[in-house]
Amino acid sequence: MTSALELAFWGSALLLVHVFAGYPICMWLMASLMPQPVRKRDITPRVTIVIAVHDGAGEVDAKLANLNALDYPSQLLDIVIVCDGCGDDTAERCRRFGDPRLRVLEFAERRGKAACLNDGIAVATGELLLLTDIRQRLAPVALRELAANLGDESVGAVSGELQLEDAQTGFARGVDAYWRYEKLIRHAESRGGSTVGVSGALYAMRRDLFRSLPAGTVLDDVLVPMQVVAAGKRVVFEPLALAWDRPSQHPAQEQKRKIRTLAGNYQLIQLAPWLLSPARNPLWFRFVSHKLLRLLAPWLLLLFALSSAALASRHVIYAAAVLLLAVGMALVVAGKLRPTLGKLAPIRLLGAFFYLNLFAAQALVAFVRNRRLHLW
Template identity: 25%
Template sequence: MANQLFYLSLAVIWLMLLYHMFLMQGGYFHYLRYPRRIAEWERNRQPLPKVSILIPAHNEEVVIERTLKAMVRLDYPKDKLEIVLINDNSSDRTGEIGDSFARRYPFVKVVHTRPPNAGKGKSGALNQGLKQATGEVIAVYDADNTPERKAVYYLVLALQNDPKAGAVVGKFRVINANRNLLTRFINIETICFQWMAQAGRFNWFGITTIPGTNFAIRRSLIDELEGWDEKALAEDTELTIRVYNAGYMIRFFPAAITWEQEPEQWRVWWKQRTRWARGNQYVVLKYMWRLFSLKKKSIMFDLVYFFFTYFLFFMGVIVSDLLFVTNLFVDLKLTVGAVAILLWILAYLLYVTEVMIALSIEKTEFNYKNFLVVLFMYFTYSQMWILLVIYALFLEAKRVLLRQESRWYKTERFSTKRGQGAIKENR
């Protein structure tokens, strides 16, 4: 029995690795092709619509000034731009800083929320901001984001030229990537599993997941969907399902770039990623039971992928590791032969190859230092994700059984100007 479980677990791991290699290839093809779209679309010059940018902010005093400075510098007609900062019951200077920008720039407005309609999380803040927005297109950015000057323009350009797209997603980069080992791990993870995986899924299947930032959605569509689900910790993934189910597609267009700050401490990373994992588990459980009733059948593939990732894949890794370690102390009659060891080694080499392929598309990231980080990353950062998913499953199961209310964790920000050079080089 132990042998069968072990080899089944190994098969699950390999299936996921091969699938991700497939995505990396598709992502690379998309990377080669998407720039041609810009010239083609710009020849079809159309009047630009009014855009409302929603920025939910709760106690974001540390980063909000830098974010608002980036917003007012956007290359988009100011008479068609509306920046809506949602000061969600902050107890620091977030609202004060926002009000100072509103006094200087007529296209900036601040929405101050107060209890009972405040402090309930990002979805609630976005819904409050949506009520005050007047644009035909709604763009969303987190409070720690500094989009490149043409980011919003590219999002709108893609929406204008793709009537089937209900939303357009850009890519994001890590502003503090060189701060420490953790931020280097996150930077590599972002390029591989946000940038390249998104591009690969869009290239092969026409599927993209809305992230929490740097995306634009048609106002008519978000109104039809009645805003964001305030119970969802991963409001972006949940919204993705509803957009597809409404009959629209979501386009991935990496010309739209934003830079964001990532956690610089492990405890902050743990809390943020736990929220992400729990949020995605919520979405899977919410929609899996009505999988075959979804109108857009292609999204079934995405739900199965999330189920595979957050349940089967991690369970496969955990079971194989537990069996192998237990067999060192208790004889489980486990016959881990040369073939199994070879498969483990090949899996590691495949992991390294996948990551380096992804890094090769960013000129500043394909280097010897990152290669060494990737070698180390498999045995540290990747293994931390296993523990985190187990913990998230425990919390989510407890919430469901005890009927607890979901609590939204706001990621702690860090005061830093590091990484500004990287932004300037890419603007």
């Protein structure tokens, strides 16, 4: 019995270290020792911007004005907005904008983002696609920077960088810190070959590499780049192509979005089981380490806690692990009860870590129970 508990303790500990530290360090070493630089070129091919939107009337005017301000030849741009069962006047606002480059596709039935992207891209005429969401503001140079990466023939898709602004609470600042950590990993993955995913808020790709998404796909920003890599092209990260968004200020605001996204990883395996095959997935190690083991993290933490508690009387290492976990939970509770404490860096980071892993555990339940995850 003791051997099984020790195996559970050390196995869970090593996997957790790999997920949150070992894998990022491995990607950083690969990027430093075996860099694969992108040969950027200043190119301006024709680009179709595709946006799928559900009830975006409050944001569409600002988004269209933002797209109109992109530093890119206007005659080489066209825009396709796909309205996904909108109950507001999103489509009418688009038409009133009066841009001849803009095409609006309306669907009365709400079908999800993947179906909208399939329909929007089917009518695209650009050599390149720029995919973005309705809410985020883009930097004027964003499209030029993305296109420059696609001037390298080895690159099939490129992700922009999403920056969070106006983080007012301790939780929001913790989420922002986690997102900056995530971007460091993506940057290292890119420098050493390819990233596993892209930012759904802003990415570009070669139109001829797009493959129709399965109905109900939640994570197009993972499946699309993985299809690009499977086709023999790189997926890279461009930190100069910026998009801005606001983080959730409280856990309740972040919960629904994060659970849906994490549950989408389970769905991804169901829709594309080839991702689990080292023979068919060129980024198998990165995909398993970056995506799948993250889903296991809350269960590994639970196994670590239970095994350390059972072994606490056997050795000081196990007792220290119990104490460390107890202190961590006490700080999370203190940060929740006293918002001023929650703004302190160690406590807000612990709080973000706790909630993101709680949401990861809830994601499994959501995937099993909710077959309408694709409806945003």
